[in-house]
Amino acid sequence: MDKITIRYIDLFAGVGGFRYAIQNACMELGIQAECVFTSEIDVECQKVYQENFGDVPHGDITKISEDSIPDHDVLLAGFPCQPFSIIGQMKGFDDTRGTLFFDIARIIKEKRPKAFVLENVKLLVGHNKGQTLKVIQKTLKNLGYHTTHKVLNALNFGLPQKRERIFIVGFREPCSFKWPHGKIPMKPLSSILEKQVDDKYYASEHIRKKRLSKQKPTKEPTIWHENKAGNISAYPYSCALRAGASYNYLLVNGERRLTDREMFRLQGFPEEFKIISCYTQARKQAGNSLPVPMAQAVIKNTVEASCSLLIADYKCKTDKLIVDGQLSLFENERKYGKITQIADSRKIQATISAQ
Ligand SMILES: C[S@@+](CC[C@H](N)C(=O)[O-])C[C@H]1O[C@@H](n2cnc3c(N)ncnc32)[C@H](O)[C@@H]1O
Numbered sequence: 633m634d635k636i637t638i639r640y641i642d643l644f645a646g647v648g649g650f651r652y653a654i655q656n657a658c659m660e661l662g663i664q665a666e667c668v669f670t671s672e673i674d675v676e677c678q679k680v681y682q683e684n685f686g687d688v689p690h691g692d693i694t695k696i697s698e699d700s701i702p703d704h705d706v707l708l709a710g711f712p713c714q715p716f717s718i719i720g721q722m723k724g725f726d727d728t729r730g731t732l733f734f735d736i737a738r739i740i741k742e743k744r745p746k747a748f749v750l751e752n753v754k755l756l757v758g759h760n761k762g763q764t765l766k767v768i769q770k771t772l773k774n775l776g777y778h779t780t781h782k783v784l785n786a787l788n789f790g791l792p793q794k795r796e797r798i799f800i801v802g803f804r805e806p807c808s809f810k811w812p813h814g815k816i817p818m819k820p821l822s823s824i825l826e827k828q829v830d831d832k833y834y835a836s837e838h839i840r841k842k843r844l845s846k847q848k849p850t851k852e853p854t855i856w857h858e859n860k861a862g863n864i865s866a867y868p869y870s871c872a873l874r875a876g877a878s879y880n881y882l883l884v885n886g887e888r889r890l891t892d893r894e895m896f897r898l899q900g901f902p903e904e905f906k907i908i909s910c911y912t913q914a915r916k917q918a919g920n921s922l923p924v925p926m927a928q929a930v931i932k933n934t935v936e937a938s939c940s941l942l943i944a945d946y947k948c949k950t951d952k953l954i955v956d957g958q959l960s961l962f963e964n965e966r967k968y969g970k971i972t973q974i975a976d977s978r979k980i981q982a983t984i985s986a987q
Contacts, residue, residue, distance in 0.1 A: 635662065638935060641669040641701060641745075643709035643736065645689050647680040647917045649899060650708040650751075653927035660932055663939075668702040676913050683906050693735045698742035706935065707748040709736050710922050713755065737771050740802075747938040749931055750800040751922050754783050757798055768800065777802035780809065784930070786900075786923035788814030792821045792869035793898045795923055799930050809937035812929035821853045821868050824897045825884060833888045835880055843886040856886040870898050875919030892918070900924035 638658055642651050651667060658665035672678050672689035682688045690696055711732050740748060756765055765781070772779045779802040786795040789812075801809060835843075843856055846864040854866040858881055865871075870882055873895055882890060890898070892907045895918035902924075907914050 635664045636939070637664040637666050638706055638939065639666050639668045639702070639704040640706040640708055641671075641704045641739075642667055642689075643671050643693060643707065643739070644711050644732070645670045645672040645677070645681055646674075646710065646920050646922075647677050647905075648685055649901070649921040649924055650710060650749075650927055650931075651685060652901065652905075652924045653922070654706070654708060654931050654935075656924070656928045657932035657935060660928075661935060663935070668704050671696060676909055677917060680906070680908055680917060683908050693732070698739045701739055701743060703743060705746045705939070706931075707736070707740060707743070707745045708931075709748070710751040711736060713753050733768060733771075737775065740772070740777070741775050744804060746804050747934050748777075748800075748802045749927070749934055750802075751927065752798050752800075754796040754798055757781075757783060765798075772800070772802050777804060778806050779803075780811075782811050784811075784814065784926055786926050787818060787869060788816065789900075789923060789926040789929060790816035790819055791898060791900050791923050791925060792818050792824060793872065793923065794867075794869060795872040795926075797922065797926070799927075801930065801934050803934075803938050805938070807937045807940070810933055812933055814926070814929065816925065818869065821855065821870075824894055825853055826891055826894060829888060829891060833891060835883055835887060835889070839880055839883075840887050843883060847886060849885060853885055855890075856883045857881065873898060873915075873919040875916045877919070895919070896921075900926075 638654075640654055642648070642654075645651065651670075654665050667685070667687065670681065670687055670689040671691065671693040672681060673692045678689050678691075736748075736750065756768075759765065769779055769781070779800055781798055781800040783796050783798050786793045786797075803809065834840075843858075843864055847856055847866050850866060852868060854868055855870040856864055856866045857871040858864050858878075864886070866886065870890070873890075874881065879889060884890060884894075892911055892914040895915060896905055896907065899918055899921045900923050901918075901921070909917065
């Protein structure tokens with residue numbers, strides 16, 4: 633029997649963190665995920681994305697007409713924080729014009745995906761005394777979506793990185809969505825760190841001495857973080873990777889920079905992820921990415937909540953009907969119309985995996 637296929641789009645795709653997350657989430661649910669559109673403006677990221685996933689992302693989303701984007705079930709967008717400064721006092725959809733959030737909103741308006749998952753920096757919550765988030769929520773509500781948001785920390789999703797991010801999840805139809813609580817034990821830093829590291833990663837003697845004057849070495853590996861005030865902290869996990877931070881902002885044991893592979897491991901990227909850019913670019917790409925397991929947990933619950941009816945219906949109907957070729961949720965919905973709410977999606981997941 634053909635598996636259900638979720639069609640999704642990956643906006644502001646970076647080097648594919650969201651893509652890994654949805655692929656993994658759907659694999660956990662026993663369904664297929666098909667990427668039908670991606671957009672990423674940075675040429676270097678586009679090359680990495682193509683190398684790893686085979687698709688060349690479209691460029692600047694502001695130049696892409698919403699009606700040229702294929703139909704999809706789930707929209708994913710880890711949009712840059714640039715628009716915050718402009719959303720300011722504005723009140724809704726039209727007023728967000730000129731911001732990258734507006735581009736997400738116009739696509740949602742035109743394509744009406746079943747669900748979306750947006751990701752951004754934690755700062756969004758308090759930006760402009762909460763007004764910016766309010767505008768975003770109001771805009772999405774006016775488009776007819778039921779939304780919820782939460783700040784999650786990658787440390788709770790198995791990664792040794794303190795990275796707090798806001799997720800905004802929205803549904804076209806009301807449904808019972810639960811935020812993942814994480815509680816996944818943190819991988820030890822030692823499992824992320826490479827054993828042999830080239831000399832080029834080591835900080836100068838001057839910097840190392842300076843660090844040692846403020847912090848003591850530890851037996852277990854730690855990552856030393858210098859804050860804006862020049863204070864040094866040492867933890868058995870990394871502070872958030874940042875694309876534009878100084879090269880000595882994070883130092884393993886106070887003496888060396890993270891390698892490119894270590895940075896992508898800290899974001900939960902798989903070992904097979906091909907790093908093809910120079911160190912400076914790879915550092916920027918990793919710093920801009922999202923923590924894969926954290927996004928995966930959110931997407932899994934989103935897909936489960938928004939598609940539980942169809943998954944149940946699919947199981948029920950395919951027992952009786954011959955379904956030819958790929959069955960997308962849209963096609964499924966058109967075929968069978970509205971379906972009664974099923975309360976316990978866990979049972980459905982179990983049924984699907986057993987097939
Ligand atoms: C925070 S990163 C997104 C990370 C990514 N979503 C992931 O899954 O790891 C934001 C990305 O948006 C891209 N971007 C910025 N402006 C854009 C535009 N107008 N059109 C398309 N992509 C854009 C940036 O180059 C950057 O890679």
